[in-house]
Amino acid sequence: MTMQLASTEIASRTAAIVQEMKGLEGPLLPILHGIQEEFGHVPQEALPVIADGLNLSRAEVYGVVTFYHDFRARPAGRHVLKLCQAEACQSMGSDAVAAKFKQLLGIGFHETTRDGSVTLEPVYCLGLCACSPSAMLDGEVIGRLDDEKIEEIAAEVRS
């Protein structure tokens, strides 16, 4: 994570992704997902390469990247913990769950712990509304969070 990629490296890897997907109908979102998967975020250096490959202006690409919550401008922590904060989870105490995680991890939403171990994010619905309160840790779904599970997850991400 600490290793900084050279901008030429980013440009060449981005160009390969653009080349692979530009034949799709409406290729920009699949390309951005591909880039985020490759680098863990969408680096600034990738934008002109995408714009060039798709014959768009840099402003158009920037506008799309910043519109969507999923695309990160900076890398996330080693773990990403998303806590559902939508109504069904609210009815089962998601506020308290969030407060507990914030206290245990010492960070707020949209923040990463200083050691880079975990990024905490709110999410508005994981479709686990009959198993509330719910969360997603690195793509794995977790339902019916209780104190025991919360402490277990906090310990796991900090280790």
Place this chain on the structure above:
Amino acid sequence: MIPRIYIPGDSGALALGAEKVAKAIAKELADRGIEAKIVRNGSRGAYFLEPMVEVATANGRVAYGPVKPSDVKSLFDCGFLTGGHHKRWLGAPDKIPFLAKQTRLTFARCGINDPLSLDAYKSLGGLKGLQNAVAMAPADIVKQVTESGLRGRGGAGFPTGIKWKTVLDTAGDRKYIVCNADEGDSATFADRMIMEGDPFVLIEGMAIAGIATGATKGFVYIRSEYPHAVATMNKAVEVARKAGVLGVNVLGSPNTFDMEIRVGAGAYVCGEETSLLNSLEGKRGVVRAKPPLPAIQGLFGKPTVINNVISLASVPIIMDKGAAFYKDYGMGRSRGTIPIQIAGNVKHGGLFEAAFGMTLGEIVDDIGGGTASGRPVKAVQVGGPLGAYFPRALFDTPFDYEAFAAKDGLIGHAGITVFDDTADMLKQARFAMEFCAIESCGKCTPCRIGSTRGVETIDRLAAGIEPEKNLALVTDLCNTMKFGSLCALGGFTPYPVMSSITHFPEDFKPAPTRVAAE
């Protein structure tokens, strides 16, 4: 015969530990030297019983749930492979009251078998609708869907057949079928369940839509919060292609139809159809003004059918059993069945498919069994974050598009969130405005700015600052948002806000203690 054990791979079941249970069962089988086949099925939707493990016995399936990894040893000791008794024993799954009381048309197969087995799909009546459709004239398919009375299950309730007819009647060198699987509303998971539990029914529905309208390409736009659904749909499309269900000759007919799975990027507003189309095109997910209708100028400016997952997944049974069969269920202008998703603070949460017409009270009290916390029900929000909060006094409202509209509410995607008496309705009203502010696409002013001003005004109400004036201001603001917004995000945010104010006025009364308590 080697025993078959069914352990759900549905994300709801996984969230409750199904993977650990599967591992424990596999280990126990190995330790005991028993040969058995583990099938990862979808979920039947009774989430209060998940992870629900089933075994196929000589007398049919026997279910056990909710199974914890620590139960596994004793399950084997009790002879669960032959249906033996155990504290988690539930008996035949289709006799479990929550499931037995349902009318499963769209979800008839969901959760029974391996979702990626096309043979299993066919063995339970799958592909019959598509087989009928390939032998019919497009106009006749559209007529049948129109006559069934099927209305858009995404929330708007627009007649599906009429939409299809517009696309059929519009000339175009290329037409598209777009499936809206951006199921962002809290309390809804029906789309996710179908995609994870019976993906072929959606593929079949889309292929029928393609043949009916002359569209040759389909897209399923799935939200990124549903990685399991994305994975299952991708695999299912691959299987369908290999089997000739998709491709240049659908089921050996001269019809061409193929599809792609696309993934959203965390924008709630992309559940709105025109913003979804922009997103698919690779643009910011900004709402488009209508007209032109997507049916005339949709994806890439071409005639496009855009339907919700459940609308499309309901088409195969209509084409199989006929319009009259489907239309026979329901009430008034709401025909057929609706998968009601019972969620939040509720004892028996899950998916309950039933004909339209049950009352809200029956759903919450009889089926849902009241709150999970055991406290009295204070409010239920029907239709997701843009739906109204209903008090107990309105529990006699029948589940029907028009009946809910008459009570200043909406069915939406048929999700119901139950809240107990600890809920603070001012806080819920504030959240509705806050959510709208976070998710607004920014195109129209009432939504973009109104939502932020709404949060501020409700905050002043909470602080007891000029309560009467600020309450009037919120009401006026809601009126502006309702009638001045381009789409349902800004236009429907007033529903949860105003219903909270109307039905729970005591939560909006100045209370200095409230400020102190927070």
